[in-house]
Amino acid sequence: MRIRNFCIIAHIDHGKSTLADRILEFTKTSGYDQSKPQMLDSMDLERERGITIRSKTVKIDYHSKDGNDYILNLIDTPGHVDFSYEVSRALIASEGAVLLVDASQGVEAQTLANTLTAKKHNLVIIPAINKIDLPTADIAGAEMQIMEILDIAEDVVKLSAKSGIGIVDVLEAIVQRIPPPVGDVNADLKAVVFDSYYDSYRGVVIYVRVFNGSIKPGMKIVFLSNNKIYEVLETGVISLKMIPTESLSGGEVGYIVANIKDIHDVKIGDTLSEVGKTQEKVLSEWLESKPFVFAGIFPISPAGYDELRLALEKLRLTDASLIYKNVSSSALGPGFHCGFLGSLHLEIVKERLEREFNANILITSPNVNYKLKLKNGSPMIEMDNPAKFPPYFEIEYIEEPYVKATIVTPTEFASNVVELCKGNRGKVLEIRQLEAFKSVMTFELPLAEIIVGFYDMLKSVSKGYASFDYEHIGYKQGDLMKLDVLINSEVVDAFSYIVHTQNIEKVANRLIEKLRSTIPRQMFQIPLQVKADNRIVARDDIRALRKDVTAKCYGGDISRKRKLLERQKEGKKKMKQFGRVEIPQETFLALLKIQD
Amino acid sequence: MKSLYIHIPFCKKKCHYCDFTSFSGREALMPEYIDALEREIYLLTTNHYPLTTVFIGGGTPSILSPQQLRRLLNIIKNNFDLTNLKEMTFEANPESLDREKLSILQELFSEAIRLSIGLQCFDNKYLKDLGRIHSSEEFLDKYTQARMLGINNINIDLIYGLPGQGLAQWQNTLQKTVALKPEHISAYCLTPAKGTMFDYNNVSVDENIASDMYKFTSEYLPANGYGHYEISNFALSGRECVHNKIYWGNKEYIGIGASAVSYINGVRSKNVADLGAYLKDAGKKSLVEESESLDEESKLGETVMLGLRMRRGIELTQQIESKYTDIITKYKNDGFLEIADNRMFLTQKALFVSNTILADFV
Ligand SMILES: Nc1nc2c(ncn2[C@@H]2O[C@H](COP(=O)(O)OP(=O)(O)OP(=O)(O)O)[C@@H](O)[C@H]2O)c(=O)[nH]1
Ligand code: SF4
Ligand SMILES: [Mg+2]
Numbered sequence: 001m002r003i004r005n006f007c008i009i010a011h012i013d014h015g016k017s018t019l020a021d022r023i024l025e026f027t028k029t030s031g032y033d034q035s036k037p038q039m040l041d042s043m044d045l046e047r048e049r050g051i052t053i054r055s056k057t058v059k060i061d062y063h064s065k066d067g068n069d070y071i072l073n074l075i076d077t078p079g080h081v082d083f084s085y086e087v088s089r090a091l092i093a094s095e096g097a098v099l100l101v102d103a104s105q106g107v108e109a110q111t112l113a114n115t116l117t118a119k120k121h122n123l124v125i126i127p128a129i130n131k132i133d134l135p136t137a138d139i140a141g142a143e144m145q146i147m148e149i150l151d152i153a154e155d156v157v158k159l160s161a162k163s164g165i166g167i168v169d170v171l172e173a174i175v176q177r178i179p180p181p182v183g184d185v186n187a188d189l190k191a192v193v194f195d196s197y198y199d200s201y202r203g204v205v206i207y208v209r210v211f212n213g214s215i216k217p218g219m220k221i222v223f224l225s226n227n228k229i230y231e232v233l234e235t236g237v238i239s240l241k242m243i244p245t246e247s248l249s250g251g252e253v254g255y256i257v258a259n260i261k262d263i264h265d266v267k268i269g270d271t272l273s274e275v276g277k278t279q280e281k282v283l284s285e286w287l288e289s290k291p292f293v294f295a296g297i298f299p300i301s302p303a304g305y306d307e308l309r310l311a312l313e314k315l316r317l318t319d320a321s322l323i324y325k326n327v328s329s330s331a332l333g334p335g336f337h338c339g340f341l342g343s344l345h346l347e348i349v350k351e352r353l354e355r356e357f358n359a360n361i362l363i364t365s366p367n368v369n370y371k372l373k374l375k376n377g378s379p380m381i382e383m384d385n386p387a388k389f390p391p392y393f394e395i396e397y398i399e400e401p402y403v404k405a406t407i408v409t410p411t412e413f414a415s416n417v418v419e420l421c422k423g424n425r426g427k428v429l430e431i432r433q434l435e436a437f438k439s440v441m442t443f444e445l446p447l448a449e450i451i452v453g454f455y456d457m458l459k460s461v462s463k464g465y466a467s468f469d470y471e472h473i474g475y476k477q478g479d480l481m482k483l484d485v486l487i488n489s490e491v492v493d494a495f496s497y498i499v500h501t502q503n504i505e506k507v508a509n510r511l512i513e514k515l516r517s518t519i520p521r522q523m524f525q526i527p528l529q530v531k532a533d534n535r536i537v538a539r540d541d542i543r544a545l546r547k548d549v550t551a552k553c554y555g556g557d558i559s560r561k562r563k564l565l566e567r568q569k570e571g572k573k574k575m576k577q578f579g580r581v582e583i584p585q586e587t588f589l590a591l592l593k594i595q596d
Numbered sequence: 597m598k599s600l601y602i603h604i605p606f607c608k609k610k611c612h613y614c615d616f617t618s619f620s621g622r623e624a625l626m627p628e629y630i631d632a633l634e635r636e637i638y639l640l641t642t643n644h645y646p647l648t649t650v651f652i653g654g655g656t657p658s659i660l661s662p663q664q665l666r667r668l669l670n671i672i673k674n675n676f677d678l679t680n681l682k683e684m685t686f687e688a689n690p691e692s693l694d695r696e697k698l699s700i701l702q703e704l705f706s707e708a709i710r711l712s713i714g715l716q717c718f719d720n721k722y723l724k725d726l727g728r729i730h731s732s733e734e735f736l737d738k739y740t741q742a743r744m745l746g747i748n749n750i751n752i753d754l755i756y757g758l759p760g761q762g763l764a765q766w767q768n769t770l771q772k773t774v775a776l777k778p779e780h781i782s783a784y785c786l787t788p789a790k791g792t793m794f795d796y797n798n799v800s801v802d803e804n805i806a807s808d809m810y811k812f813t814s815e816y817l818p819a820n821g822y823g824h825y826e827i828s829n830f831a832l833s834g835r836e837c838v839h840n841k842i843y844w845g846n847k848e849y850i851g852i853g854a855s856a857v858s859y860i861n862g863v864r865s866k867n868v869a870d871l872g873a874y875l876k877d878a879g880k881k882s883l884v885e886e887s888e889s890l891d892e893e894s895k896l897g898e899t900v901m902l903g904l905r906m907r908r909g910i911e912l913t914q915q916i917e918s919k920y921t922d923i924i925t926k927y928k929n930d931g932f933l934e935i936a937d938n939r940m941f942l943t944q945k946a947l948f949v950s951n952t953i954l955a956d957f958v
Contacts, residue, residue: 523930523949547803547810548951551784551828553905555601555843556857559864559888562898568955580930 003251004178005073005209006126007055007090009118010100011108011467012079015130017041017052018161019100019170020076024240026167027060027072031240039240040076044355045348052078053348055086055195057093057207057253059239064175065168072174073253079110081469082342085289085321087114089268092283093194093209093253096124096178098170099152100161103129103137106438107145108467109408115150126173127152133160145436149408181211183250188277189213189221191248193286196266198317204260207238207253208272211282214249215256220275225267225286229275230258263317289321291339292401292472293346293451294384296327296364296494297353298335300576300585304360305334311357312336315349322349329387331492331578332362337385340366343451362576364494365591368448371399371475387493389482392533399475400498401447404429406440407458409466414439416461424449425500445470446478448498452594483508483537486529487515488581495591499532507594508538514590519583521545526581599649599842600676602633602668603853604657605871608691612727613755613799615789617855617869618655626664628875629854634671635879636852645850646677649839651685656714658688662696669704683838685710685751690730693738698745710837711742712751712780718769722758727793739776749835751780756813757806758786759799766809767816774820779835783813784828810948827905827947844906846899863889897958904954909941916940923956 008016017038024032024039033039040056041047060072075090077083091097097118101107118125127150129142139158146152157173159166183190195207208215215221219232234257236244248254260266269286273279299308316322322345327337340346346366353359369384373396380399383389405426409417411433418428418441426445433439450470458466478500485495499507508530515528519542526542553561575582606626607618650672660668672678684705688697690713701709717723718732742750752773756766773781785806788794814824822830826844829837842849851858855869865887868874877883890898896915903910910916912935917924924940927933932946932953942950 523932523952545949545952546807547785547801548949549785549827549947550951551787553843553902554840555849555851555859556603556855556866558843558857558859558898558902559866559886562894562901562958565901565951565955565958566897568951569958572955580926 001251002068002070002175003073003180004070004096004174005094005181005251005253006096006098006174006178007075007077007087007094008098008100009077009087009090009114010079010130011102011105011110011114012051014079014100014102014105014108014111015161016079016100017076019098019130019159019167020056020058020074022161022164022167023060023072023074023171024058025164026171027062029058029060029240045351051080052076053080053083053086054078055090057195057238059237059243059253062171062175065172066175068175070175072171077114079114080344081110081113082340082344084110084113084117084469085287085341087117088287089194091118091121091123092192092269092287093207094121094123095181096126096174098126098128098174099150100128100130101142101146103131103139103142103158104134106138106142106436107149107408109406109469110467112149112406112408112440113469113471115152124178125152125154126157126170126177127154128157128159128166128170128173130159130161132158132165133163141436145434145438148434148436149432149438149440181209181251183211185212185214185250187212187250189215189219189272189274190278190280190282191215191272192282193223193266193268193270193272195268196263196320198263202234202257204258204263204266205242206256206258206260206266208248208256210248210250210252210254212250213274213277214247215272215274216247221256221258221272222275222279223265223267223270223272224279224281225270226265228265230260233257233259263320266320268320289341290472291321291323291341292368292447293340293342293366294337294369295340295346295366296329296332296335296337296362296385296387297324297350298329298332298362298364298494298576300360300362300574302333307357308336308353308359308361311353311359312338314357315352319349319352321345327385327387329494331490331494332364332576339384343455360574362494362585362588363592364588365497365594366451367498368401368446368451370480370498373397373399386482386496386498389496389498392481397477398480400478400480402473402476403445403447403450403470404473405443405445405450405468405470407443407466407468408438408440409462411437411439413462413466414441417441417458417466420454420457420461421445424454444473446476446500447472452592481532483511484531485511485515486527486531487519487583488526488579489529490579491531492578492583497594504532504537508532510594511591512538512540514594515587516540516542518587518590519581522581524580598645598647599839599847599849600645600647600651600672601839601849601851601853601856602650602652602672603851603856604652604654604660605629605854606659607654607656608659608689609729610727610793612725612793613786613788615792616655619871622871623659625871625875626660629871630660630664630668630671632875632878633668633852636883637671637675639879640850640852641675644675644677646679647681649683649685649842650676650681650708651839653685653687655687656689656692657686658692658697660697662700665697666700666704669700673704681705681708683710683749684708685712685837685839687712687714688738689714689728690735690738693742695741695745698742698747702745702747709747710749710751710780711747712753712782713739713742714753715773716753716755717758717761717766718772719765722761722765725758725760726755736776739778748779750778751782751837752776752778754781754783755786756783756809757801761805763805763808763812767812770813770816774817774822780829780831780837781817781822782829783817785810807948814944814947823907825907827950841906844902846895846902862895863887894958900957901954904940904942904950904957907941909939912938912940920957927953927956 190212267286324338429442854874867883
């Protein structure tokens, strides 16, 4: 069997999923559907947003020009930084990567980030320039950037995934340049888990890459991370549908069903062995998708709590990177404090809850995790919910998470980008100006400054050209303080906000402005205040409603007026009752966008 | 005992704020329309319903010619039992009201007649802005004629909150109105309805000024003997509009004419608003364009929504008390609702923001 395991990596939107389409089409893979562009993007959300969220594996049969038949295991990966975890796990199952670069955009931040990850895993990289059909394509420029920025000297394949140009060249390069998997089929089983999902009929289905030995139904397998033992019920390969096989052996990629009920027993990167045989880990540690962005999710009416809990439980089965714990807010009642990979992930979870589970929810503004040293001498505590912060005077110091951000931009916008990062408490680490009119810059930035609105601002200071990627680099001490929001003289804990002391006024005024412009006038005047360490730093009032009356109501109007009032009542139901004040969802949405 | 509403959907010219079913330039159809009314009534009443109130509204009922008016009134007289009739309201606009029509009303309905005249305001500039086609002088003339003919139950309709109108101008209109000693005054806050000229021109009402005007009105009129009995209505003692209180009491009534609504046996139904369809089908087949059979819950909601418009409020039944306990407590604590003698009613400060409160009850 001639096998090639590879993934397609690139910056967001450079055409990975479209290339996958063309490969499926060219190889006449059964199930290929021409009417569905980017057909591997099968989740509703992926199709609607036109982006890949999950990595997808598909087995392809390819008859090469060299006369041989090959099995290609292709993994399409997402480009968005929130899902870089998905790229990492695709790499576990690959010997090589097709690295796409959009001919009109050139090398961008995730191109660089994904290249570095692939190099770290010692993958063979096939550089490829896509979209050569575009009138704005600059093939020479892209080639130069591949050399200069990515330090890749290999031959570049040129293609257009959209118009089907150069597809054979890509396939031939895969066959010729990527080595076949090495493994000893006769040795004891050694396989690595690189994906899993929950199927309500079969339990957890896991995707594995077999290194040594083979795996077949009936075999007892053990997960080395937790020593849990399961009996294999089914093995198979993953094409556009699942195809059961008698076994999976060294070098192959496929799936296993083993009556696993809890997806959290399955860790990506974990090694599988046969019970009673050699047990040796392939990777020193499994990959963890760590949440970095946190936010509260609350039911609009307390009655919705149980439904929300069930919805989150179900969602977690298909989205292992979502975490949550119970929380009780004095303002919003019982709810959940959740952790996400990034802001896009947060947005997606919110949308899935609303769409797939019909949940009526409120989300508090996102924040990061903090480490607090208290004056009482106790060890440092971690705190991912501003509402729970102890009073200022009890805190000795606070540490916040930092990232190393890589920004690739046309050089003409470099100074704007530097300004932007400095304005967000960033520090320049390195600036590389390249001949290709691009600059690659690295900054150290507090994570808190980039989770909301930063990306939009970066786009706007660079006419849309700059791209951005980041990696987490640990915690640093910061001069931080909690802002408390008071509505009608009572603290609304769900609106608490952690700011750097230099930004107190700015953020406090924005908070007030968002509240004032979204909370409708009510029957009484509502004072709004923001406090920092018990000092009022911003204030305003929402004046009392003065007129909301149906002046005339006679026989002909009654039904219509009742319906109007019913609608008004529906609107009120969608608001969160906080003491005497009704707060609409728009307020929460506005606070999510506190930056603008 | 029933109440009857008859709709006359003709106006000489459409006012800029008005979205009632009324057509201008179609006066030629008035004779046919009265025929159709007669057919609709005939089909409805084989056995002479006894009526307590009649309300001929519009549109502009006074636009009918003297002959047409006489005919319409006779149709009512011939088809219903009017032995216990308490009130027969007739809506009129100054431009089309005249001595002859007034005499016909007086002749055929004498004591029961209640005349409701649309003045809106005393300032001719604002009348023009509103799209009205009469002057305040013309109004005064017609009002005096009505009085001279012995009509002793007159309402004057007023509107406040007009664009550019200040409190002083509104006070002036109120003073002049009170000086005429009408039995009843309706004072409405301008509501630029959807699809009207005002809506088209984005006319909006300054809620602070309007609210000040309302406050003044509800102090000034009672101080001059006019009881404030509904959000927008004031009357001398014993002169409240009986017919309108049927609506606010959520009692049943019959509506005749294009777009007229009836509420009978728990069903609200609305006639076609299209004039052609009405003329064609009246008396021949069902005119109902929309109807809604109210369940107990909606009925109760309407009872509260309508009843709380009146200053005397509604009877606080066991049912209402238990269904709305929390809401009642909340608004009572904030001083928007009061309960006394087993009745529940809105306080003065609640009236101008009453929708917010009523929405919780529907
Ligand atoms: N003109 C042109 N457009 C292309 C080509 N390849 C892809 N596109 C377009 O580029 C857009 C993005 O394509 P995708 O295949 O979804 O890109 P992706 O890299 O999978 O994106 P993510 O998964 O979100 O990172 C789509 O509108 C494609 O139609 C190409 O060769 N030429
Ligand atoms: S306000 Fe009266 S007179 Fe003016 S158009 Fe409307 S119905 Fe006719
Ligand atoms: Mg994709």
